[in-house]
Amino acid sequence: MKIPFSPPFIDDDVKAEVMSALESGWITTGPKVKALEQETVKYAGIEQALCVNSATSGLMLVLHWLGIGKGDEVIIPAYTYCATALAVMHVGATPIMVDVKDDFNIDPEKVRAAITNKTKAVIPVDFAGWPCDYDTLFTVVNDKEVTSIFNPKGDKQEKLARIAIVSDAAHSFGAVYKNKKTGSLADFTVFSYHAVKNLTTAEGGAICITLPLPFDNAEVYRTLRLWCLNGQTKDAFSKSQVGGWRYDVVYAGFKMNMPDVCAAIGLAQIRKYTTSILAERKRVFEYFSSEFSKNTWAEIAPFNDDVSCCSYHLYPLRIRGVREEQRDQIIEKISLAEVAVNVHFIPLPMLTVFRELHYNIQHYPVSYQNYSCEISLPIYPQLDNKLCEHIVKVVRDAVKETIGQ
Structure with a gap:
């Protein structure tokens, strides 16, 4: 029985929405992108959201808007996907890696210890969709000792008057922290709508803008939208309208916009996200937790x-x-049974690009410990209970063959 790791959720509603985009004759940024932005705003309970072509682009765009660049430091967890660090590096800043807690998420005390007068932002990562401790992180960046050494660069940093919190919520669309959904918990939150994510647009992401007063989040949205379209004052859809050809370029921007044909996939999914997609993922998760809690060798991740x-x-x-x-031997045995599994993540200091920059995994013992014994199992709506039962049996057999339990 062959079970893939993370196939996209494509049903008739998705196909119909994509066909609607194709038949409209308009497939790049246009009305469906705007509709997905509005649905994201509604779902997360926020004011503004901008769809972009990837979460990586979204992080880069936010850091650039904050004026973060050469000579600046951004604190990130060592236990995350490389995009978190690469976004920092691509704007010219230095990622400062800190260790995580046993729940896989960034340790606020490690964040506090890593802050210097060069620190401009912290990027917490909601691993596996489990929200970070945002209240404690905000307590850290608002601490008087921390704000006293904050060295703002540019008017936006001066207005914020503290280290920014930019949430990497690539995993956590639909998660809740203290009765608030992710998307509303940080100064900026960046979702991923990549093909393997809960909500997908094939490739893409969204920036949720929830800056405190005196910032005007609508104005920030307009600026980021302009910047993600090469700094051009009109998008292609607006230019295509009768008499709408004239435009200007007012900023040396980027090409980071999401196309309508991609937004269509997410638009169909977000309308049934809570009642169907998220509910079914929860069913699979709870099935696994119920079964593996019977095994003394199994450590269940936090989920509620x-x-x-x-x-x-x-x-x-x-x-x-x-x-x-x-x-690794357990994974090999599971794979031989044609159940696809994964590991999330290889800690950044173990990857060549970061190891060559002298990051050392020995400085991140919890990250290594979490990685060394972790196996990510398939979890998606298409897995019925019979398939889940098969996965559990395959994993148990592989563990028993390897360690005799």
Whole structure:
């Protein structure tokens, strides 16, 4: 029985929405992108959201808007996908990696210890869809000792008057923290709508803009929208209207816009996200948790408590007491049974590009420990309980063959 890791959720509604875009004769940025932005705003309970061509682009655009560049530092977790760090590097700043907690998310105390007068932002990552401790992170950046050494560069940083919090919520669309949905928890939140995410546009992402007063979030949206379209005052859709050909370029911007044909996929999905897609992912997650809680070797990831509820993006199963090599053997046995699994993530300091910059995994022991025993299981709506039962059996058999439990 062959089970893929993370196929996209494509039903008749998705196909119809995509066909609608194709038949309209307009497939790049236009009305469907605007509609998806409005649906994102409604879902997250915020004021403004801008759709872009990837979460990586979204992070870069936000950092650039904040005026972050050469000589600046941005604190990130060592346990994340490379895009978190690369976005920082691409604007010319230096990623300062800190360790995570046992729940996979950035450790606020490590953040506090890493802050210098060069720190301009912190990018917490909601691993597997489990929200970070945002209240504590804001307490850290608003601490008088921290604000006293904050060295603003440019009018936006001066107006904010503290280190910015930019949430990498690539995994957490639909998650909740203290009765608020992700998208509303930081100064900026960047969602990923990549093909393997809960909500997909094939490629894409969204920037949620929730800056405090005196910022005008609508004005920030207009600026970022202009910048993601090469600094051009009219998008292609507006230019295509009768008499709308004249435009200007007022900023040396970027090409980061989302096309309508991609937005159409997400538009169909977001309309049934809570009642169908998220609910079915929760069913799979809870099935696995119920079954693996019977095994003493299984460590279940956090997914629901009095404060937070995750988005069920990944099922990160940790195998107690195994070494990295044994974990790899377990994965090999699972793969031979044609169940596709993954590992999230190889910590950044273990990757060549960062290792060559002298980041050392020995400085991030919790990140390494989480990685060394973690296996990400398939989790998506198309998995019925029979398939889930098969996955559980395959994993149990592989663990038993490897460590005898």
